[in-house]
């Protein structure tokens with residue numbers, strides 16, 4: 354991770370670089386960021402910069418022995434603590450047991466959140482924390498002499514997930530830090546960290562990515578058109594993870610949007626044959642997805658209703674949905690919106706109650722025909 358890899362954040366970069374030149378470097382720093390702003394990448398680029406033997410005015414050199422070890426995240430004086438899921442059968446007890454996965458993960462992701470990390474280790478929906486046991490590991494590592502770096506750096510990603518006993522031991526270390534050791538804490542919820550750590554660390558507040566920086570990245574690096582980039586930047590609201598999600602609209606959403614479009618077209622044109630074949634298709638997608646579909650359609654109806662009389666930035670649709678809405682929104686109005694929502698809720702309920710899904714869908718299409726003509 355280099356400073357150049359991080360979108361925008363020019364002011365923070367300038368401040369961090371300045372400390373490297375003055376040598377005025379706080380030994381405990383708490384980077385606070387809203388999700389998807391690049392806080393971890395920024396702190397990692399900073400650690401690299403502090404240790405680079407040949408840094409320029411803007412970034413690390415990329416060629417010195419320290420940079421090369423940072424490239425592989427294998428520097429002996431670079432340590433990571435992060436939330437994890439302990440597992441007896443997988444022999445995962447402390448963070449270092451996940452080190453190969455963690456290194457791969459960081460090589461592949463500049464912007465990430467806890468979900469991204471957990472799904473990369475196939476631990477979705479599990480409770481991830483920094484266990485009490487981790488504090489012994491931290492103590493053990495830091496009791497050794499730093500090997501070669503100008504600054505040994507211990508990263509704690511999401512310290513708010515730290516077990517209290519572990520946090521208190523970390524606090525002791527921060528109070529009496531080993532020689533040349535820096536503690537970089539990167540948090541999305543600093544108010545949940547024990548107050549004694551908060552008060553002993555220098556706080557660095559990172560804001561969401563500025564809209565103009567986000568747009569610059571989306572148009573030049575990802576090749577989006579100006580309009581698409583503007584739309585994505587609005588939805589993402591400074592969060593690059595959200596921007597990426599918006600662009601690669603999930604396959605399920607794509608399918609649901611297509612189903613929604615043909616449902617509405619068939620109903621509008623009273624195309625009974627089309628309604629029947631859509632109902633057949635609907636019956637094949639499985640009950641869970643059928644429920645998700647009705648959830649999705651309720652959101653779209655709501656968005657389409659709001660579309661006409663609110664400013665565009667209040668709408669939370671992706672590009673494809675917004676394109677469809679520019680034509681469809683006039684058909685959703687105060688004369689039918691409540692009944693449309695009721696019909697969709699009812700259909701969702703019937704599907705949950707195992708009513709024949711083909712019938713539910715066909716019946717719904719007929720009712721929508723009537724409602725759209727109002």
Ligand SMILES: [Zn+2]
Nearest residue numbers: 405414417420
């Ligand atoms: Zn270097």
